[in-house]
Amino acid sequence: MGQYWMLVNIDKRQSTGSEGKLGEFLTDSSPGTVAESLLCRLLPCLLRPEAEALTKDILKHVKSPLESGLGRLAIAVELLDLIFSSIDNIRDATCLCISNKTLFAIGYKHILRIAEGDQIRWEGDRIICLGDYAEDLPEGMLSSEEVNLLRLEGQELDDSDPEDTVLRLYDIAAENFDCISGRWSSHSYDSREWRMAGIDRKLYCQLSRPYYVYHDRWVLCNLSKLQYVRADTVAEIVGDALRLGDVLLSQICWSTDPSCAIPYKGKLHRGAWAGDRFIVTTMDKIEGSLRENGTWTDVTKDVMKQVTEIWRSVYGPEWPEQTED
DSSP states (O other), rough: OOEEEEETTTTTEEEEEOBBBBBHTTOOOTTHHHHHHHHHHTTTOOOHHHHHHHHHHHHOOOGGGGTOOGGGGOHHHHHHHHHHHHHHOHHHHHHHTTOOHHHHHHHHHHHHHHHHTTTOOOOSEEEEEETTOOOOTTSSSSSSSHHHEEEHHHHHTTOOOOTTTOOOHHHHHHHHSSSSSSTTSSSSTTGGGGGSHHHHHHHHHHSSSOOOOOOOOEEETTTTTTTEEEEHHHHHHHTTSSOOHHHHHHSSSOOSSSSSSOOSOOOTTBOTTTTTTEEEEHHHTTTTGGGGGGOOOOHOOOOOOHHHHHHHHHOOOOTTSSSOO
16 A cells, blocks of 8 residues: 655644655645645745735725724724734634724734734644654654653554554544644635625735745744755755755655655655754844854755755656756
């Protein structure tokens, strides 16, 4: 059958469910890949340009709550802000936002707050791409308390062997962790959207759906090891053939068994970054506030040497060059 793999977020107790064999998705360059979804969980959340432009226009014409036709909501701005602060659902906050210009002006910043704190965001969390043959875990990834808890959960699985002392995190995550498969790649159905007028529906979609931008200024940071990979250097090496999500995914694979359904002969199944914590930021942050964490090391070229070897084992020694027919 071969070994199957899933992404697991240790801190949020989330998994993507089985993504299939590693060779089926690791080097896949089509839209909506596992690597793309992983990267989007780390990229800083932004307000869509069209929504940002509209926000600026609305702010020019905002009236006070008493003059804005809010009826029973014609209360102090501070109280309206508290109302928005108590909302943790981005769709609910958006509905309130688009109902009135004054509410929009007060509430739009809360849209970003909610988006940045969404449970599908993984920045700063321990992430691992785990094979179902894994019989060990990266050293130090789990605390002793977490190990004990997971062992208890493992013993309660229906097909568990009471004599088995191996901590099988793949099985535990598959059964007990929150499965978020599909939540990222497709926007789930929302009946409110289809009851809205055209302009309201457009604005609702612009505000309530995540928006992320990929550019060469981004830097993938391993917070656990104080190492980083620069998107601009990745582009210098392989052009637009790979992005930071591909790089990250190739470094966090973990299993005891080397079967990966990929011709690469190296230890892809013992990822150097498996179970570490990550963010995507800029060099300004690394050279600024993140310096408090310690001394950072640029490992882009070292990491890309391995990544290039992995992709060339699949696509040939000329990759990423386009060969003539």
